Structures are given as C-alpha cells and as structure tokens.
Amino acid sequence: DGGITQSPKYLFRKEGQNVTLSCEQNLNHDAMYWYRQDPGQGLRLIYYSQIVNDFQKGDIAEGYSVSREKKESFPLTVTSAQKNPTAFYLCASRDTDTEAFFGQGTRLTVV
Amino acid sequence: AQSVTQLDSHVSVSEGTPVLLRCNYSSSYSPSLFWYVQHPNKGLQLLLKYTSAATLVKGINGFEAEFKKSETSFHLTKPSAHMSDAAEYFCVVENTGFQKLVFGTGTRLLVSP
Numbered sequence: 001d002g003g004i005t006q007s008p009k010y011l012f013r014k015e016g017q018n019v020t021l022s023c024e025q026n027l028n029h030d031a032m033y034w035y036r037q038d039p040g041q042g043l044r045l046i047y048y049s050q051i052v053n054d055f056q057k058g059d060i061a062e063g064y065s066v067s068r069e070k071k072e073s074f075p076l077t078v079t080s081a082q083k084n085p086t087a088f089y090l091c092a093s094r095d096t097d098t099e100a101f102f103g104q105g106t107r108l109t110v111v
Numbered sequence: 112a113q114s115v116t117q118l119d120s121h122v123s124v125s126e127g128t129p130v131l132l133r134c135n136y137s138s139s140y141s142p143s144l145f146w147y148v149q150h151p152n153k154g155l156q157l158l159l160k161y162t163s164a165a166t167l168v169k170g171i172n173g174f175e176a177e178f179k180k181s182e183t184s185f186h187l188t189k190p191s192a193h194m195s196d197a198a199e200y201f202c203v204v205e206n207t208g209f210q211k212l213v214f215g216t217g218t219r220l221l222v223s224p
Contacts, residue, residue, distance in 0.1 A: 004154075033212070040120065042201060042216040043155075090154060099145060100212060102154035 003027065006091050006103035012111050013078065013085060021076045021106045023091035030095060032074035036060060037088040037105075046089075049074055078108065086110050113138040115204045117215035125223050130174075130189040132218045134202035137183065144185045145203040145212075146176055155201065161185065172196070197222045 004025045013019045025032065031050045035043040045058030049068040063082025068074055074093075078085045088107050092100040118133040136142060143162045147155040159170025166178040176187045185202060202215040 006154075035214075040216060043214040045211070045213075048211065088152075092155075099157045099160055100155075102147075102156075104154045105152065107152070 004091060004093055004101055004103040006089075006106050008106060009104065011106055011108045013108060014111060016080045018077055018079050019108065021078070021089055021091075021108070023074045023076065023103060025072055025074075025091075025093040025101075027093055027095075027101060028071070029093035029101070030071070031093060032068070033092040033094075033100065034058075034064075034066065034074070034076045035090045035092065037090060043090060046076065113140075113142065113204045113213050115202050115213055115215040117200075117202050117218050119218050120216070121219045121221065123221040123223065124192045126194055127191050130187070130192045130196065130220065132187040132200050132202075132220065134185045134187065134215060135183050136185060136202070136204045138204055143205045144176075144178060145205075146170065146174070146185075146187050147201045147203060149199045149201065149217075151198075158187070158200075192220075192222050194222050194224070196220060 007022045033048040034046040037043050044060050046064050047066040049055035052071050055066050055068050065077045086109050088105050090105050091103045094100040114137045116135045145160045146158040148158050149155045158174050159168045161168045161178045169175045174189045199217045199219050201217050203212050205212050
C-alpha cells in the first residue's frame with residue numbers, strides 16, 4: 001500500500017531534550033511538508049521541501065530543524081529552543097498540482 | 112499573500128438535515144481550493160478540490176462545494192448529515208504553482224441524533 005507513515009504515534013519529551021519525528025512516504029512524491037496543529041489554530045507550516053537536499057522555512061520554523069537526504073524521508077527535529085512543543089504534528093507529501101496526502105500524526109507532549 | 116477564513120468554529124446539525132460549512136479565501140492569483148476532513152487524532156483526508164475546472168465540485172461521501180469568484184467563497188455542503196460526518200473540516204487555499212498550502216482554522220461539525 002502506498003502512503004505516508006509517521007512514527008511514533010505518541011512521543012514524550014523532557015525539558016531541554018531534542019526529539020526527532022519520523023516521516024516516510026512511498027508515493028514517490030517530490031514535495032514534503034511538516035505542519036503543527038494546535039486547538040483552534042488550524043495547521044501551521046513548519047518546514048517544507050520541494051526536492052531532495054533542499055528545504056524552506058515555513059511560518060513557524062523557529063526551534064525546529066529538518067533534513068531531506070532521501071526522497072522518501074523528511075524527519076523533523078524539535079529542539080530545546082522550541083519553548084512550547086506540545087502539539088499534534090502532521091507530515092504530508094504531494095506532487096505538483098495534486099492534493100496533499102497526510103500521515104496519521106505524532107502527538108508530542110512535554111513532561 | 113493568500114489566506115482563508117472559516118466563518119464558523121463550530122456547526123451543529125441534526126442527522127438527516129443539510130450541512131453548510133462556510134469558507135472565504137483571499138488570493139492574488141488563480142487559486143486552487145481544497146476541503147479536508149479530520150477525525151479525532153487522525154490525519155487529514157481530502158474531501159474535494161477545485162482547480163479552475165467546473166465551479167461546482169463533487170467530493171466523497173456526498174459532499175460538494177461551489178467556487179464563487181465574485182464572492183471569494185468556497186462553501187462546503189451536504190444535503191443530509193450522517194452521524195459519521197462528525198469531524199473537523201479544513202478549507203485550504205493554494206496559489207497555483209507555488210506548492211504552499213494555507214489552512215483555515217477549522218470548523219468542527221457536530222451531528223446529533
């Protein structure tokens with residue numbers, strides 16, 4: 001089955017820790033995206049990548065980092081600089097002029 | 112810059128009655144518009160999309176939306192609500208060719224028996 005896989009489904013982070021969220025797609029899509037979802041705020045774009053080895057900051061990139069070393073993978077690292085990381089994180093991928101396909105999300109909680 | 116406004120944060124309907132979820136957009140270019148649905152703690156699923164073909168777009172599960180350029184609106188409708196329609200719905204705009212999707216804040220649809 002083609003699709004996007006996010007792992008883990010739930011993640012807990014201690015204060016001062018970096019954590020990495022995984023996103024893998026087997027749809028052969030060029031573009032991949034990371035969104036953050038908070039109640040009442042919709043989805044806000046963190047980073048996106050339109051091609052391997054290239055990525056751009058979205059609207060709320062501070063405290064996050066990404067890499068795009070392979071077409072199928074776009075991991076997101078939440079660094080200790082992100083002061084309010086508790087949220088639901090969604091990864092998506094798409095081809096030009098098609099809709100975006102979403103993973104099932106990772107819920108990150110600071111403990 | 113493009114933006115999208117979902118006019119209602121919550122909409123409550125009874126099962127079997129019509130659904131109307133309102134969305135207005137702002138875009139400097141010819142936009143593509145989408146409606147997505149999200150069930151609790153899940154990813155988003157595409158309901159329908161408008162990409163400058165027919166202005167009335169039919170989607171999955173009986174939903175449809177009409178693109179009205181003069182009103183800059185893209186409202187989502189369904190003639191008869193089902194309990195399984197209870198979810199959060201997002202209106203999304205993209206300037207054609209720019210690959211960046213902008214989401215509305217969402218409308219939570221509540222369906223009562």
